[in-house]
Amino acid sequence: MSKTKNQPRRKTEKGRNSKPLTRIGYGWDSHEFETSIPLKLGGVSLPHSHGLGGHSDGDVLLHALTDALLGAIAAPDIGSLFPSSDPRWKGTDSSVFLREALKRVRAAGYAVSSVDATLILLAPRIGPHAEKIRQRVAELLDLPPDRIGLKAKTPEGLKTDNAAIAHAVVLIERRSTAA
Ligand code: MG
Numbered sequence: 001m002s003k004t005k006n007q008p009r010r011k012t013e014k015g016r017n018s019k020p021l022t023r024i025g026y027g028w029d030s031h032e033f034e035t036s037i038p039l040k041l042g043g044v045s046l047p048h049s050h051g052l053g054g055h056s057d058g059d060v061l062l063h064a065l066t067d068a069l070l071g072a073i074a075a076p077d078i079g080s081l082f083p084s085s086d087p088r089w090k091g092t093d094s095s096v097f098l099r100e101a102l103k104r105v106r107a108a109g110y111a112v113s114s115v116d117a118t119l120i121l122l123a124p125r126i127g128p129h130a131e132k133i134r135q136r137v138a139e140l141l142d143l144p145p146d147r148i149g150l151k152a153k154t155p156e157g158l159k160t161d162n163a164a165i166a167h168a169v170v171l172i173e174r175r176s177t178a179a
Helices: 003-017 060-072 095-107 127-140
Strands: 022-035 039-041 044-046 050-052 110-120 148-153 163-174
Touching (some): 022 060, 039 050, 044 127, 060 095, 060 127, 060 163, 095 110, 095 127, 127 148
Parallel strands (some): 110 148
Antiparallel strands (some): 022 163, 039 044, 110 163
16 A cells, blocks of 8 residues: 555544544442431432432432543443442542542543433432532532533332432533643
């Protein structure tokens, strides 16, 4: 193959390897309700008869958001970075996981643009606490609250009344200084 023929191919490969302007990430998690433990959702303590079990504080929303951030940069997931077999993470405030994921997103040359999440649980009702949760998630991600979408639904027909489920998507944008 001649040099001339190779030149356009190199250009194409260079373009393919540069950082995309935007990337999306998706995360999902579920935890089971247990008696006599505190309930934390989105970094906020909520009054309820049950809390969410798990090795950390069981914050299903922050776990889904953490995986969404990590997924956006194709990093290892939350279970790989913070394995439940490691006693260091026992009872850990899940904001630690989210902040680490945010740090990795920034180190990869991106900034979080917005997030959107859905909680699925029978109780407690999220509506009265939604603004507080949005504020806290915004604070953890250094974003204004109007970049944080949060919906809550009940698990009709899913037979998951004793669990809380969270789905989250995130959009990240390449920082102007990034190559
Ligand atoms: Mg989890």
